[in-house]
Amino acid sequence: MKCTVCGKEAVIKLRHANLKLCPEHLVARVEKVVADTIKKHRMFTPDERILVAVSGGKDSLALWAILIKLGYRADGVYLDLGIANYSEPSREFSEAFAAERGLDLEVVKVTEELGTGIDGLLRMVRGKACSLCGTIKRYLLNRAAYKGGYSALATGHNLDDEAATLLGNILRWEEGYLTRQYPVLLEEGKLVRRVKPLIYLSEREVAAYCIISGIRYIYQECPHSWGARSITLKHILNELEDRYPGTKLQFLKGFFKVRQRFQPPEPVELRDCPVCGMPTAAEGLCRFCRLRERVHTISIANGHHGSTS
Amino acid sequence: MDMAKLKHRDKTYEVEAGKQLERAIRELGIIPETVLPVRDGKIVPLTHRLEEEEEIELVDVISGG
Numbered sequence: 001m002k003c004t005v006c007g008k009e010a011v012i013k014l015r016h017a018n019l020k021l022c023p024e025h026l027v028a029r030v031e032k033v034v035a036d037t038i039k040k041h042r043m044f045t046p047d048e049r050i051l052v053a054v055s056g057g058k059d060s061l062a063l064w065a066i067l068i069k070l071g072y073r074a075d076g077v078y079l080d081l082g083i084a085n086y087s088e089p090s091r092e093f094s095e096a097f098a099a100e101r102g103l104d105l106e107v108v109k110v111t112e113e114l115g116t117g118i119d120g121l122l123r124m125v126r127g128k129a130c131s132l133c134g135t136i137k138r139y140l141l142n143r144a145a146y147k148g149g150y151s152a153l154a155t156g157h158n159l160d161d162e163a164a165t166l167l168g169n170i171l172r173w174e175e176g177y178l179t180r181q182y183p184v185l186l187e188e189g190k191l192v193r194r195v196k197p198l199i200y201l202s203e204r205e206v207a208a209y210c211i212i213s214g215i216r217y218i219y220q221e222c223p224h225s226w227g228a229r230s231i232t233l234k235h236i237l238n239e240l241e242d243r244y245p246g247t248k249l250q251f252l253k254g255f256f257k258v259r260q261r262f263q264p265p266e267p268v269e270l271r272d273c274p275v276c277g278m279p280t281a282a283e284g285l286c287r288f289c290r291l292r293e294r295v296h297t298i299s300i301a302n303g304h305h306g307s308t309s
Numbered sequence: 310m311d312m313a314k315l316k317h318r319d320k321t322y323e324v325e326a327g328k329q330l331e332r333a334i335r336e337l338g339i340i341p342e343t344v345l346p347v348r349d350g351k352i353v354p355l356t357h358r359l360e361e362e363e364e365i366e367l368v369d370v371i372s373g374g
Contacts, residue, residue, distance in 0.1 A: 001356045011352040012345075023352070057372055160371065207345050207370040211352055221372060234371050235343070242340045 012208050015245035023212040030209045034066045034197045041183045043195040048151035050074040051192075053141050054097075054105065056090030058210045058217040059156030061097050063198055065215055067154065068103065074154070076105040077144045079137060082117010086222055093218050106148070108140050114295050118224065124298045125291070129224035132291075139288035143278055145192040152193040160203040162196070163248040164233040166255055178262045181255070189270055190279045200249065313359035317344070317367040324359060331355035334367065343371050 003010040003022035010020035014029075021029060037043070044050055052064045054076040067074040078094040080087050091107065098105035111117045116124065118133055125132070145153040162181070169177045187193040198206060210217055225231065240247045270279040273286035280286035285293065311326035315333060324333045330353060334341050344367040346353040353365055 001354050009354075011354050013355065058370075059372070202342075203370040203372065204342060204345060207368065208352055211345065211347060211350070211368070219368065221369075231371065235340075238340050238342045238371070241342055 011212075012204075014202075014205065016202070016241070016247075016249055026205070026208055027212055030062075030201060030205055031066055031069060033201055034063075035070055037183065037197050037200055038070075038195075041195070043154075043184050043197060044072070044152045044193075046071055046073070048073070049149065050195075051141075051145045051148060051150040051153050052076045053137075053153060053155045054078045054094045055156070056093035056097075056218045057156070058207050058215070059158050059161075059198055059203070061093070061156075061215050061217050062206050062209050062213075063154060063156045064097070064103070065101075065213065066209075067197070068101065074103075075148070075150075076103060077141060077148075078105055078107050079140055080107055080109040080111070080117075081133060081136070082109070082111045082119060083222060083224065084119055086220065087117070089220065090218050093216060096216065106144060108144060110136060110140070113140065114292055115299060116295060121291075121295065122224070124302075125294055130228055130230070133224070135287050135291065139278065139286070142190075142192055142194075143276075146190050146278070150192060152187075152195050154195050154197060156198055156206075157196040158198045158201050158203050158206055159248050159252060160234050160237070161230075162199050163237050163252050164230050166252060167233050167237060168229060175262050176264050178255075178259065179264045182259065183256075188279075190272070190277075191270070199252070202248065311361040313361065314364040315346075315367055316364065318369070326359050326361040326363075328359050329355075330357045330359060330365070333359060339367065344368060345370055 001010040001013065001020050003025055004019045005025040006022060008022040010022050012026055013020045050067060050072055052060060052067065052074050054060045054064060064074055064076055076098055078091055080091055094105060118129065121132055122129055141153055166181060169181065183196050183199045185194045237248055268281045270281055273280045273289055275285055275289040278286055312323045313326045315322045315324055317339065322337055330346055331341055334344065341355055346365045347368050348363065348365045
């Protein structure tokens with residue numbers, strides 16, 4: 001198998017792009033797709049400061065590496081979620097990546113914010129792990145970006161993530177979510193602009209980029225994601241992709257063309273949370289502060305004080 | 310019969326040497342799009358013919374949650 005670009009020995013075939021690539025040209029393609037995506041969607045400019053949400057996984061570390069290589073001013077933030085046998089190795093990969101390259105990484109610990117981590121929360125309050133985690137991540141990442149004065153918060157969502165989310169939202173006709181699914185969500189008050197520069201790259205391309213570039217990342221999956229709906233949707237999409245190459249990309253790009261046909265039920269007015277001052281669409285406390293209050297109340301009722309992780 | 314090994318998650322499969330890697334992966338019920346074959350830290354192309362006693366790890370590329 002020869003590289004479509006240079007004719008050297010290829011290591012990967014990208015059927016959706018009709019390309020066979022050697023390591024050098026796989027790296028070049030991935031970086032070009034990211035550079036083009038940033039420009040096409042006007043995500044940010046080289047003089048803006050970007051905060052990358054880093055998880056220790058392949059996508060976020062690849063994203064950070066690419067942004068730096070492309071000359072962007074990107075720092076990282078790692079959320080220590082307090083998940084046993086997972087958060088610690090994830091943090092170690094993130095910290096090692098930053099240290100080896102002399103990059104700035106802020107570590108935010110959920111246990112310090114809520115008095116307990118995700119494991120402890122799941123024992124205390126009802127709710128699905130991914131949903132709870134989503135609430136916490138959205139709040140803490142936005143707060144870190146806002147307080148740090150960053151222009152945009154970049155996440156490592158890739159084509160597979162976005163196609164699976166889209167399929168899930170369509171299956172349930174979640175019109176409100178559909179209107180907000182886009183590579184860039186503009187800033188609004190204290191909500192920092194959110195961008196997804198990897199959105200047109202498959203997970204396989206991103207993983208290949210990491211392996212070729214020597215980026216060490218955590219292979220292990222979050223233990224709470226076992227059986228998650230998003231993984232099932234990804235497998236279904238990959239079966240379709242296997243039969244009809246290009247399905248995922250066409251699905252997502254096609255959606256972006258018709259997305260404006262979906263309208264949010266009614267405009268959402270954001271207020272400042274009376275406790276933390278961060279924006280919320282809810283009356284009274286924001287979801288994060290409500291969660292913190294519940295944890296505090298349950299801790300007192302259970303006779304716990306301090307960390308329950 | 311000469312055999313090669315394919316490691317996927319915590320399992321190791323013995324497969325016939327000489328077989329094309331993509332075919333061997335499909336015979337394990339794995340969609341090639343969902344894994345990257347890696348040997349000694351390098352990606353192995355799906356067109357590769359398995360060699361006797363070689364070990365290839367199939368790294369999952371699907372992440373989720």
